[in-house]
Amino acid sequence: MECKNCELRQRQYYCANCLRNHLRDFRLQTHHFSSDRNEHIARASRAFKSIESGRLLRAEIARADHSLDQLADSLANVRRACENKRDRLRTLRETIAQRKRTLHAARLLPPQSQTLTKESQELSVLSQTIARARSGLVQELVEVFHVVEVGGRPAVGGRPGARGEWTVGGLVLPVPGDVRRYPPDHINAVITHTIHFLGLLTFYLGIKLPFEVSWSCRRFGVGMPWIGAGQGTESWAKWTAKHPLHLTSNPSSTASSPSSSPSPTLPVSLADSEAPEQVSAHGQNQSFTTGLAMLLYNVCYLAHSQGVEIPLSQAGDALSNLWAVCCSGELGRRSHSTTPLLLPPTPPSFTLDFAQVLQATAASPARAARIRPGRSAQEAGISKMRSERIVEEEDGWDVVELGGEEGFG
Numbered sequence: 001m002e003c004k005n006c007e008l009r010q011r012q013y014y015c016a017n018c019l020r021n022h023l024r025d026f027r028l029q030t031h032h033f034s035s036d037r038n039e040h041i042a043r044a045s046r047a048f049k050s051i052e053s054g055r056l057l058r059a060e061i062a063r064a065d066h067s068l069d070q071l072a073d074s075l076a077n078v079r080r081a082c083e084n085k086r087d088r089l090r091t092l093r094e095t096i097a098q099r100k101r102t103l104h105a106a107r108l109l110p111p112q113s114q115t116l117t118k119e120s121q122e123l124s125v126l127s128q129t130i131a132r133a134r135s136g137l138v139q140e141l142v143e144v145f146h147v148v149e150v151g152g153r154p155a156v157g158g159r160p161g162a163r164g165e166w167t168v169g170g171l172v173l174p175v176p177g178d179v180r181r182y183p184p185d186h187i188n189a190v191i192t193h194t195i196h197f198l199g200l201l202t203f204y205l206g207i208k209l210p211f212e213v214s215w216s217c218r219r220f221g222v223g224m225p226w227i228g229a230g231q232g233t234e235s236w237a238k239w240t241a242k243h244p245l246h247l248t249s250n251p252s253s254t255a256s257s258p259s260s261s262p263s264p265t266l267p268v269s270l271a272d273s274e275a276p277e278q279v280s281a282h283g284q285n286q287s288f289t290t291g292l293a294m295l296l297y298n299v300c301y302l303a304h305s306q307g308v309e310i311p312l313s314q315a316g317d318a319l320s321n322l323w324a325v326c327c328s329g330e331l332g333r334r335s336h337s338t339t340p341l342l343l344p345p346t347p348p349s350f351t352l353d354f355a356q357v358l359q360a361t362a363a364s365p366a367r368a369a370r371i372r373p374g375r376s377a378q379e380a381g382i383s384k385m386r387s388e389r390i391v392e393e394e395d396g397w398d399v400v401e402l403g404g405e406e407g408f409g
Contacts, residue, residue, distance in 0.1 A: 134332030
């Protein structure tokens with residue numbers, strides 16, 4: 001109600017009679033609402049009791065559906081497991097059947113010894129065929145390079161015969177003791193022919209040589225041959241430096257070696273300095289002598305691989321030894337590339353030492369002439385070396401002569 005003085009709304013006051021009337025009205029309303037509530041609860045309880053059986057039935061159905069889904073999943077897993085086992089069983093059956101067929105085929109085969117014998121015979125026939133093919137290629141190679149012996153005479157009427165000179169491509173290849181009798185151009189040409197002939201011969205026969213030949217193109221655009229040791233474990237394998245297989249009439253213009261590794265020191269002191277600077281005539285021909293000895297050693301090893309043994313006293317006659325190889329009855333039967341395989345160079349059965357070939361190549365021709373014909377290196381021996389003597393030839397190049405050693409006459 002509003003105050004008449006301040007005109008503000010104040011708390012409303014009731015009298016005791018009004019309050020009793022209001023309380024009575026609230027009680028009547030509360031009783032009425034309570035009766036309605038109880039009636040609704042009773043009605044809901046009666047309705048709930050009427051659907052109880054259906055609700056329980058639906059719950060049972062839902063539980064049964066869930067169990068059925070679980071059973072379906074389990075059945076699918078079992079089916080997959082059965083399928084996997086069925087596949088594994090099928091694979092095992094196929095494997096057993098294959099093994100039975102293999103065992104049956106093995107029982108039908110001849111004994112293993114007979115099979116090996118047959119394979120050995122086939123391999124032997126194939127090796128003989130390869131050997132015949134190699135022999136035919138070698139004969140054609142000899143004809144192409146025209147390797148022949150010219151001059152000489154047979155022994156007649158008790159008179160001893162004389163050996164001729166071996167030529168390749170119409171050029172005479174002298175023994176090391178006669179090299180200084182020919183001009184450098186002749187020596188270079190005939191050694192080049194010999195290198196090509198030896199390279200093709202080893203290619204046809206499948207033989208790997210101890211010393212490998214390489215070519216440089218530093219002189220007028222023409223390849224110049226060099227030679228050095230390949231891979232190996234023997235004493236010759238230490239000679240890895242490249243040595244020339246060519247001569248020049250102007251030593252100051254000699255091309256440098258493709259390799260700069262140092263040579264091992266032997267008593268003959270033929271290792272030269274292969275630096276790019278100018279090489280003296282003395283050093284050039286020392287290195288050429290070493291390279292020539294390497295080439296002769298290759299020929300001797302090739303002959304050994306084909307069943308031809310070359311003694312040290314005949315190692316200097318390269319073309320004669322190559323001719324003996326081409327005429328060998330064992331030509332093409334053994335190789336480094338086909339069966340039967342050869343051992344890598346050089347095997348213990350090859351007893352020729354490179355140091356002996358090198359010393360004999362650098363020995364004095366006069367000393368070699370005093371050695372009796374047919375006398376072996378073991379009989380002749382290697383005496384203490386004297387000082388080196390350089391002989392100046394009229395054609396402008398030098399040859400090293402070492403006295404007191406066996407050489408090739």
